[in-house]
Amino acid sequence: MKTKYLIIGAGPTGLGAAHRLMELGEHDFLILERNPHAGGLAASFRDDKGFTWDIGGHVVFSHYAYFDDLMDSLLGLDRLEHERESWVRSNSTWVPYPFQNNIRHLPKDARWECVEGLLPGNRPETRPENFGQWIETVFGPGIARHFMNPYNFKVWATPPELMQYGWIGERVSVVDLKKVLRNIILERDDVAWGPNNTFKFPLHGGTGEIFRRLAAPMADRIEYGQSVAEIDAAKRTATTGQGLTVEYGTLLNTAPLDLLAGKWLVQRDETMVDAASRLTHNSVHVAGIGLDAVDVSERNSRCWMYFPESDSPFYRVTNFHNYSPNNVPRPGEQLAFMCETSFSAHKPEKVDELMDRTVRGLVNSSLLRGDRVDDILTRWEIAVDYGYPVPCLERDGALRTLQPRLESMGIHSRGRFGGWKYEVANMDHSVMQGVEWAERMVQGTPEKTYTLD
Numbered sequence: 001m002k003t004k005y006l007i008i009g010a011g012p013t014g015l016g017a018a019h020r021l022m023e024l025g026e027h028d029f030l031i032l033e034r035n036p037h038a039g040g041l042a043a044s045f046r047d048d049k050g051f052t053w054d055i056g057g058h059v060v061f062s063h064y065a066y067f068d069d070l071m072d073s074l075l076g077l078d079r080l081e082h083e084r085e086s087w088v089r090s091n092s093t094w095v096p097y098p099f100q101n102n103i104r105h106l107p108k109d110a111r112w113e114c115v116e117g118l119l120p121g122n123r124p125e126t127r128p129e130n131f132g133q134w135i136e137t138v139f140g141p142g143i144a145r146h147f148m149n150p151y152n153f154k155v156w157a158t159p160p161e162l163m164q165y166g167w168i169g170e171r172v173s174v175v176d177l178k179k180v181l182r183n184i185i186l187e188r189d190d191v192a193w194g195p196n197n198t199f200k201f202p203l204h205g206g207t208g209e210i211f212r213r214l215a216a217p218m219a220d221r222i223e224y225g226q227s228v229a230e231i232d233a234a235k236r237t238a239t240t241g242q243g244l245t246v247e248y249g250t251l252l253n254t255a256p257l258d259l260l261a262g263k264w265l266v267q268r269d270e271t272m273v274d275a276a277s278r279l280t281h282n283s284v285h286v287a288g289i290g291l292d293a294v295d296v297s298e299r300n301s302r303c304w305m306y307f308p309e310s311d312s313p314f315y316r317v318t319n320f321h322n323y324s325p326n327n328v329p330r331p332g333e334q335l336a337f338m339c340e341t342s343f344s345a346h347k348p349e350k351v352d353e354l355m356d357r358t359v360r361g362l363v364n365s366s367l368l369r370g371d372r373v374d375d376i377l378t379r380w381e382i383a384v385d386y387g388y389p390v391p392c393l394e395r396d397g398a399l400r401t402l403q404p405r406l407e408s409m410g411i412h413s414r415g416r417f418g419g420w421k422y423e424v425a426n427m428d429h430s431v432m433q434g435v436e437w438a439e440r441m442v443q444g445t446p447e448k449t450y451t452l453d
Contacts, residue, residue: 002247004028005441006238009254010222011040012427013415015214017252017434019070022218024442030246031218032238034227037208038215040254041384041416042427044206049378050329053288056340056387057304057318058207059084059199062428066435071200074213078203080324088306089365090146097306099147100139100175101190104183110146111184117142118177130393132160134168139175151308154315157282157344158390167391167423201323207427228255232266233409252437253406254415256281256386261402267409275401278394279420282342284387285351287358288320288380289337290328291372298335298369305367312361313354314339334377337362342387351383389420400452412437419450 005021007014010033021029037043046052060079062068071079086097091110096102103114116122117140128134135148152160183190202209215222226240231251239245253260261268262276293299304318318338325331339358343349359376362368389395399420406413414433416425424433429449436447 001030001244003030004249005030005252006246006248006250007031007252007254008228008238008260009033009040009415009418010035010038010211010215010224011254011415012042012211012430013254013418013434014040014252015211015218015434016431017414017438018218018221019214020435020438021442024438026438026442027221029221030248031222032226032228032240032244032246033222033224036224037212038222039208039211041386042207042211044208045380045382047288047290047378047380049290051288051290051334051336051378051380052206052324052327053286053320053336053338053380053382054207055382055384056284056286057316057338058427059303059323060201060207060210060427061199064428064432067428067431070214070431071210074210075200075202078209079200080203081198081200082303082323083198085301085303086305087302088147088151088308089312090308092309094305096189098190099306100143101179101183103143103180104187106146110142114140114142114146115180115184116140117144118175118180128165130161131163131165131391134165135160143175147308150310151306151315153347154308155342156388156390157342157347158280158392159346162346162392164391164393164395166396167421203324204326206324206327228264230266231260231264231411233411234267236410249410250441251411252418252434253411253413254418254434256417257399257402257413257420260411260413260418261406265406265409265411272402272405275398278392278398280344280390280392280395281417282344282347282387282390283383283385285341285343285349285354285383286381287314287339287341287355288378289335289339289359289362289368289376290378290380291335291376292330293333293335294372294375298372305365307361307365311364313341313349313357314361315342316340317362317365317367337367355379355381386417389417389422389425391422395420396452403452414450421450424449 088095088099095105123140124137128137135144229241230239258276258279261272320327320336320338328334363370433450439445
């Protein structure tokens with residue numbers, strides 16, 4: 001088999017690239033996808049009880065007109081638009097997100113501890129060298145203790161001291177002491193911050209519906225069930241574990257960069273293997289808990305909730321029944337809690353016990369009454385090895401070593417794990433990395449979303 005452009009992975013980046021190639025009149029491409037379905041980490045699944053689940057809490061919001069137009073063309077009217085309502089569970093109470101702007105909801109002692117940490121002289125004034133120090137410098141010890149430190153360890157499964165902070169950008173709302181005090185004294189909430197304060201969601205089929213529709217017109221150019229085992233950059237061939245060999249002109253990889261550079265590539269050397277080994281990631285277990293709603297008190301308008309405290313294993317729970325009524329088999333009558341727990345060598349978890357611990361965590365967090373545990377209708381779960389690409393201290397140096405070497409071999413690596421840059425790993429970023437790569441290949445225009453600057 002021979003193709004001009006070979007794309008590894010039918011996730012958002014690979015499909016975005018292929019779609020744009022076709023728009024530009026280029027149809028000589030092939031996608032290799034290890035799964036039997038499209039979507040990658042943005043795929044969705046329907047369990048045997050009729051509940052729909054995503055692999056984590058995805059929402060559709062955008063920084064790009066092209067992505068917006070693409071979503072319009074794919075979904076049309078088959079989508080809903082929501083105003084974000086997210087909360088933090090801290091000190092056994094609910095605090096609107098962003099936590100640092102709404103600490104008036106905390107008990108008085110915790111509230112004062114957070115304010116005291118923001119006062120002049122209570123925060124370090126030296127330049128931070130890592131994410132942990134950045135948290136102390138920006139938020140002070142009170143907010144760090146009650147939210148930022150425990151939550152970030154739960155989500156990244158990595159100590160903040162081992163992470164850089166250049167990735168933050170619009171991901172974290174920094175703190176304004178004047179605003180904090182005003183909100184406390186005037187008893188105001190500040191909840192509109194962030195790029196995803198409004199978001200869209202498919203009416204049917206979960207997030208994966210987007211990518212099922214995107215993949216459909218190119219179905220004859222996608223080889224499903226083909227997991228890459230070896231790439232020979234000199235011969236320009238890729239071989240799968242199932243025995244398929246593809247000769248290509250140029251390669252777009254959207255699979256994990258550490259696998260490409262550290263295992264698959266025939267021409268890898270010690271420098272590349274070492275750089276690949278310095279890229280770190282966490283793994284994520286997603287648990288879906290579905291049951292009938294029997295009491296109006298069990299329903300609320302929250303979209304998702306963050307959990308820094310230790311009485312639950314998960315860092316986030318999504319009220320998936322609020323994203324679309326069709327995520328449950330009986331719309332409006334059932335609840336669907338989608339719970340995410342990270343794990344790594346720094347934060348080991350017994351994955352086979354996480355479902356039971358998740359249920360206990362829902363009870364501990366007041367999302368599920370203890371007497372309702374026996375009423376659970378479905379328990380769906382998936383554990384993904386590659387959950388988040390961690391912006392560790394050595395990441396940028398590793399990328400500056402790997403990416404130029406790969407490009408000199410005719411290999412481009414993009415996407416959430418192909419590019420390994422969390423700050424441009426949202427759904428829109430990931431699609432646009434593929435789109436911009438295709439435009440560079442066909443039109444020679446420079447990529448803007450993925451850079452090594």
